Amino acid sequence: MRKTHEKLINENSTRLDGRKSNQLRPIKIEVGTLSNADGSAYIEQGKNKILAAVYGPKELHPKHRALPDRALLICRYHMAPFSVQERKSPAPSRREIEISKVIREALEPSVFVEYYPRTSIDIFIEVLQADGGTRCSGITVASLALADAGIPMHDLVSACAAGKVDGQLVLDLNDIEDKEGEADLPLALMPNLNAITLIQMDGDLSINEFEQTLNLAKEGCKQIHALQKDALKAKYAAVKEVVEEK
Ligand code: ADP
Secondary structure: OOOOOOOOEOOOOOEOOOOOOOOOOOEEEEEOOOOOOOEEEEEEEOOEEEEEEEEEEEEOOOHHHOEOOEOEEEEEEEEOOOOOOOOOOOOOOHHHHHHHHHHHHHHHHHEOHHHOOOEEEEEEEEEEEOOOOHHHHHHHHHHHHHHHOOOOEOOOOEEEEEEEEOOEEEEOOOHHHHHHOOEEEEEEEEHHHOEEEEEOOEEOOOHHHHHHHHHHHHHHHHHHHHHHHHHHHHHHHHHHHHHHHO
């Protein structure tokens, strides 16, 4: 691919957006953004802006899709036409269909699906603005929307990529780093259980680099996990205040 920047990391080891190699992008999370969904959350991670909504557990239509022993998770990841610089077609692309599948598989191990046989849990992820790593931010925010819907879970799922850019291992790649870097490794983790629910890799890493990149991504997931918990607590602290005022 043609490089738009000669160097993505300067001689002071600073990245184009001013971060050090092991630094996450600034993250802002809100839980309970939408009043009409059963659960919802919103995340800004750098320039990514993503909204997630959850409906369910609810009766599944058509009924023949229902599973006798557990809930069916249905996930739709969608990028808005205005989420990238060149208008994106609103029709689902192959990429969005694939990302919807991997996000569903990353979230499913966290949910006690066996509590709700014959039902569906619908998860909608709307990317309003994209700047690299949207599948990871999408998993992080959707996991919070599931928790906000009151669905019992083993742990929150936290997701973050690490990779290699200009020969250096870096955390939480943005769009340019994702496209022009050497490797990208998106990871989703249930940090309390140390259980990985998604791992993908694009590009080339030696075995040694792979191990270091994996550990870097795990550390990123743990930091995001703490922010997720804070965002959940902030919502329920606000609810408690309103109840106490009444
Ligand atoms: P992820 O967002 O999980 O990193 P990709 O690696 O497929 O997924 O995409 C990297 C980035 O490329 C996206 O976050 C987005 O910024 C950009 N991108 C994806 N699809 C398009 C598109 N159709 N047009 C322009 N940019 C896109």
